[in-house]
Amino acid sequence: MAARISELVLSCRDPEVLARFWCEVLDFVVLDREADGSLEIGPRQGAGGPQPTIILSREDEPANAKSRLHIDINATDRDQEAELERLLKLGARPADVGQTGEEPWHVLADPEGNEFCLLKARLNPL
Structure with a gap:
């Protein structure tokens, strides 16, 4: 049996701004909002389908290195x-x-x- 990617997590300063951008790019919707300001976006049919969701996790610290x-x-x-x-x-x-x-x-x-x-x-x- 194999695994598959279910979520991608992206740390960011402003989850709302990135959610608007990536929802437009991918035709995603906001699926969940957390108290800490983090958002989960994904396909209109919700999580668990063939496409992974994206969690936009609030991080106030600046990125200190290029993402790999x-x-x-x-x-x-x-x-x-x-x-x-x-x-x-x-x-x-x-x-x-x-x-x-x-x-x-x-x-x-x-x-x-x-x-x-x-x-x-x-x-x-x-």
């Missing part, structure tokens, strides 16, 4: 360039991690600077 994990996303209903335009309008910004410009993906950062990649292939929605 990032999220890769793929568009489901448009091509990569149209999705890039949509993400930039939502508040993503280009990020430079040393790429050459020849890569078939775009490196971006969310409103708090967390890097993620927009891959070229279009995936079928779940």
Whole structure:
């Protein structure tokens, strides 16, 4: 038997801001709010499905090192360039991690600077 990822936890200064951003990017909704300000976002059908939920955990301390994990996303209903335009309008910004410009993906950062990649292939929605 194997395991699967059920939740991703992202420490951040402002869970509400990141929840709005990532809910728009992934078509997620807020599933739970904790007293400490942390939020869980996920697919509209809730937790436990094929996609992991994301817990946005409030952390007031600044990040002291580059994250060793990032999220890769793929568009489901448009091509990569149209999705890039949509993400930039939502508040993503280009990020430079040393790429050459020849890569078939775009490196971006969310409103708090967390890097993620927009891959070229279009995936079928779940």
